[in-house]
Amino acid sequence: MVTYQVQDVSPDMSFLEMLDLLNEDLTIKGEEPVAFDHDCREGICGMCGVVINGTAHGRGESPVPTTTCQLHMRSFEDGATIDVEPWRAGPFPVIKDLAVDRSAFDRIIQAGGFISANTGAAPEAHAAPVGKLQADRAFDAATCIGCGACVAACPNSSAMLFTAAKITHLAMLPQGQPERYSRIKTMIAVHDEEGFGGCTNIGECAEVCPKQIPFDTISQLNRDLIASLFKKDGK
Amino acid sequence: MAVTGLILIGFLLVHMYGNLKMFLGAESFDHYAEWLKGDILYPLIPSGWFIWLFRAFMVAAILLHIYSAVTLWRRAMAANPTAYAAKKKLAQTYSARTMRWGGVILAGLLIFHLAQFTVKATLVSSPATATPYDMVIAEFSIWWMVVLYGLWLVTVCMHVRHGLWSAFATLGANTSAKARTVLNGCAWAVALLLYIGFMIMPVAVLFGWIGA
Numbered sequence: 001m002v003t004y005q006v007q008d009v010s011p012d013m014s015f016l017e018m019l020d021l022l023n024e025d026l027t028i029k030g031e032e033p034v035a036f037d038h039d040c041r042e043g044i045c046g047m048c049g050v051v052i053n054g055t056a057h058g059r060g061e062s063p064v065p066t067t068t069c070q071l072h073m074r075s076f077e078d079g080a081t082i083d084v085e086p087w088r089a090g091p092f093p094v095i096k097d098l099a100v101d102r103s104a105f106d107r108i109i110q111a112g113g114f115i116s117a118n119t120g121a122a123p124e125a126h127a128a129p130v131g132k133l134q135a136d137r138a139f140d141a142a143t144c145i146g147c148g149a150c151v152a153a154c155p156n157s158s159a160m161l162f163t164a165a166k167i168t169h170l171a172m173l174p175q176g177q178p179e180r181y182s183r184i185k186t187m188i189a190v191h192d193e194e195g196f197g198g199c200t201n202i203g204e205c206a207e208v209c210p211k212q213i214p215f216d217t218i219s220q221l222n223r224d225l226i227a228s229l230f231k232k233d234g235k
Numbered sequence: 236m237a238v239t240g241l242i243l244i245g246f247l248l249v250h251m252y253g254n255l256k257m258f259l260g261a262e263s264f265d266h267y268a269e270w271l272k273g274d275i276l277y278p279l280i281p282s283g284w285f286i287w288l289f290r291a292f293m294v295a296a297i298l299l300h301i302y303s304a305v306t307l308w309r310r311a312m313a314a315n316p317t318a319y320a321a322k323k324k325l326a327q328t329y330s331a332r333t334m335r336w337g338g339v340i341l342a343g344l345l346i347f348h349l350a351q352f353t354v355k356a357t358l359v360s361s362p363a364t365a366t367p368y369d370m371v372i373a374e375f376s377i378w379w380m381v382v383l384y385g386l387w388l389v390t391v392c393m394h395v396r397h398g399l400w401s402a403f404a405t406l407g408a409n410t411s412a413k414a415r416t417v418l419n420g421c422a423w424a425v426a427l428l429l430y431i432g433f434m435i436m437p438v439a440v441l442f443g444w445i446g447a
Binding site: 054 | 306307310311313314315316317318319320321322323324325326327331332334397400401404405406407408409410411412414415
């Protein structure tokens with residue numbers, strides 16, 4: 001770990017703006033800037049993410065879930081030393097400094113986190129009714145932005161919450177039914193191949209999730225996995 | 236992991252119930268111990284076979300449980316090549332964090348427990364020819380044996396506290412935040428029931444309430 005001094009940090013700066021300030025300073029001094037991932041800076045894209053003082057995205061003791069870009073410097077004491085680390089997990093190799101390669105997530109999605117049928121234009125809304133509770137549960141799971149904080153926080157480096165979010169999202173909706181039981185098998189197979197650990201229900205993942213993906217989506221995944229032993233798609 | 240764990244918890248509950256027969260006196264307890272090794276399921280299977288079939292079943296459950304745990308442990312180690320310099324714990328309980336090393340410790344003490352009361356190789360103060368009742372009385376009249384047993388049960392019940400809820404979550408029962416609270420409550424209840432149920436008899440022996 002390297003220690004940098006950052007001067008003139010405003011409490012209204014976001015954590016990433018503080019890193020920008022550091023990098024401007026390093027560039028002026030002719031030093032190499034610190035690499036970190038970021039994109040929308042609105043908390044919706046899932047691109048940013050570092051472990052701050054031991055918490056993925058850095059919410060710390062605060063009950064408010066956040067992404068790194070939505071964390072502000074007013075959350076820290078003036079003059080404090082802040083530990084910043086990249087996501088540390090075997091399947092997320094560090095590219096440089098704080099930037100990690102999360103394409104393992106893309107490969108899990110490619111293994112079945114989608115709907116194959118080409119449905120054309122949006123159908124008439126009343127053609128396929130979806131119950132309110134089902135729709136809410138699907139939406140809660142669908143808010144996953146794939147930032148990888150769940151893996152970063154998990155003592156097993158498991159990507160179960162990420163995988164479960166997609167499984168639950170599609171399992172709650174009529175469009176997800178035709179491939180429901182093959183999807184779970186192929187996605188879990190790739191999850192394991194990528195080298196993520198297994199879930200032991202510790203619960204760190206849901207605590208750091210900026211989108212508050214419910215922890216119980218993992219039980220939904222397990223239900224579908226058990227059901228897939230007895231059921232086949234199309235029957 | 237979940238299925239074998241629940242089998243082992245089921246065994247603990249029955250074992251605890253059986254131990255409480257100590258309160259009914261020597262004849263009752265010895266008769267119960269005799270029955271376990273005797274003609275359960277006879278004449279479906281030859282007399283005396285049940286205990287060996289049951290032991291084989293328990294050993295298989297324990298070995299499969301250990302196999303699953305080692306697999307998960309190895310996968311976790313492979314997935315965690317570098318540790319964080321700073322790591323704050325937000326959700327994990329002490330029980331959840333100590334499942335692995337706690338499991339190793341309790342398995343080690345389980346071997347001592349079996350050597351003591353089943354194989355009778357490490358009996359401290361009673362001859363191997365003693366009746367089951369006299370053996371239990373003699374062993375638990377030693378204060379440090381009760382303390383050791385009490386500490387061992389702490390590791391067992393902590394393991395059960397996270398294990399019970401986790402097993403149900405793995406089997407798909409954690410369907411909502413409320414279900415999680417209920418499952419955790421049940422896990423606490425079973426862990427406390429086991430601790431109290433197992434400890435009440437050795438403590439009673441130590442203080443001379445039974446067997447004196």
